[in-house]
Amino acid sequence: MTIPYPSSQAVPPLIPVTPPSGASRPRLCFLGTGYLGATYAICFAELGYEVVGFDVDEDKIHRLASGEVPFHEHGLPELLRRNLAAGRLRFTTDMAEVAEHGDVHFICVGTPQRADGMGADLSYVEAAVTSLAKQLTRKALVVGKSTVPVGTAEWVEQLVARQVDPALGVEVAWSPEFLQEGFAVEDVLRPNRIVVGVKSDWANSMLYAAHKGVFDLAATEDREVPVVVTDFATAELVKVAANAFLATKISFINAMAEVCEVAGGDVTQLARAIGYDPRIGNRFLQAGVGFGGGCLPKDIRAFQARAQELGAGEALRFLHEVDLINLRRRSRVVQVAAELLERPPGPAGPDLSGTRIAVLGATFKPNSDDVRDAPALSVAAMLDKAGAQVRVYDPQGMDNARLVQPDLGYVKTLTDAVTGADLVCVLTEWADFRHADPHALGELVSARKVIDGRNCLDPALWSQAGWTYRGMGRP
Structure with missing residues (x-):
């Protein structure tokens, strides 16, 4: 297969490289074993690389080393156990072990919203970078994967330079991730594309070698993996720009839902009609209670904050x-x-005292146990604050939901909830909710009233x- 690296002269060419460790292929480390780092570490071990995952959280490392994935992701536990048994994958809290092992170190730690503002x-x-740099004793490539404000890669270079002997030739690159939970x-x-921001031929070639397992798998399946080789700033901007676009598309269709609600239209039919336009497409045009999770909300806020710092705040005002x-x-x-419960609005909002409401869902999306900034859990808390007796059920997110909203009522089954x-x-x-039998559920409830916050039911x-059915933006 022809490797689809761009042929522009501005792009560093691929050169033959021998990993600094002397191994036949680069030895990889992933610093941070949350959702991002653990998934990458396990999957790259599956591709045949020798991989070490690092974290300061001893409990997390113990669970991973014991074959337990500390979050829900389909197919990952089997890969973890297989690669631990094969000896290609191990986990540690010892940064010296990481520095000794790795040729390419991927930084996969979290970049949450700051407590004192919108920035990251x-x-x-x-x-992570400082601790690693202090332990390095040979040439290596430090690669950022975390979603960060533009300019971070240059800052990381400076952090490395302050800690590492220049004679070692340690370099920095950036390669954003594009994972979808579930x-x-x-x-x-x-992957549908790989983006790398590099400054040298060596860094470009090392990143190619670090991804060769991906390209080899694609070749066996007669696929190509588009690769964009670019500068630091562009590589950093790709992820936040993509998230900003997706967030905008979701909020656009939800704005149309608001219009449909007062005009008598059906936003699902509207979305279907405009989605046939190939310039628009139908993905992310599902109106409902909006987006959440650990990426889109905090990333669009951090993007606005960084643009403001750079003097380009007006360009991203629409994200507000x-x-x-x-x-x-x-x-x-x-x-x-x-409205459905026939409770009039009061000065502080509706009074739902004395009502029992079943909330089906706590995670921000299905096939995940992630409740970070989850609309479902946020709505459940609002209903509880309005006086309702709320009972929450989610197939995977109950434990995490209790940590975030401990005062809500949680039940063990869908039947208990309704x-x-x-x-x-x-x-x-x-799927448990989408395919639930409305006749059977109707025998359990006190009143047959349902809000379809995801427009996922058959009205x-x-x-x-x-x-009595109410969707979002539907008549």
Whole structure:
């Protein structure tokens, strides 16, 4: 297969390289074994690389080393256990072990929103890079994967330079990740593109060697993997630009849902119609309670903050409205609940005292246990604050939800959640909820009223079963 590296003279050419460790292929380290780092470490071991995963969290490292993935991701536990047994994968809290092993060190730590503003907290990046750099004794490539503000790669270079003997020739590169929770294994093994920001022929060639397993797998399946080789700033901007675009698309269709609600239109039909336009496409045009998770919300806020610092804040002002639309969809569920329960609005919002509401879903998306900035859990808390007796059920996210919202009521089954409920709110589109039998559920509830916060149910089927159905942006 022809490697699809760009042929522009501005792009460093590939050159034959021998990994500094002397191994036949680069030995890889992933610093930070949260969702990002653990997934990459496990999948690259599956591709045949010798991999070490590092974290300061001893419990997390113990669980991974014991064959337990500390989060829900389909297919990952089997790969973890297979590669631990094969000896290609190990986990450690010892940075000296990491420095001795690795030719390419991927920085995969979290970059949460700062407590004092919208910008990204880079303290975990700084700690990981500084700790690694102090231990390096030979040439290596330090590669950022975490989502960061533009300019971070240059800063990381400076951090490395302050800690490492220049004679070692340690270099820095940037290669953003594009994982989708629930599909992460496929996204690592069969990526739709690879982006690398490099400054030298050697860094470019080392990153190619570090991804050769991906290209070899693609060759066996007669696929090509597009690769964009670029500068630091562009590589850093790719991820936040992609997330900003996706967030904008989601908020756009939710804005159309607001219009449909007052105009009598059906946003699902609207989305279907405009989605046939190939310039628009139908992905991410599902109106509902909005986006959440550990990426989109904090990334668009950090992007705005960084643009403001660079004097380009006006260019991203629209992202503020994107954020507001997204948050507004959550409070809209509470308004619809009050309407269905015939509770008039009060000065502080609707009073839902004395009502029992089943909230189906706690994670920000199905096939995940991630409840970070989850709309479902946010809405559940709003309903609880309005006085309702809320019972939450989620197939995978219950333990994490309890940590975030410990005062909510949680139940063990879908049946427990809906029994005796005056209102059912479907807020995460798990298959268990989408395919639930409305006739059977109707025998359990106190009143057949449902809010379809994800527009994932069949309105006709539920209405025929005697339910009062309310979707988001649907008549």
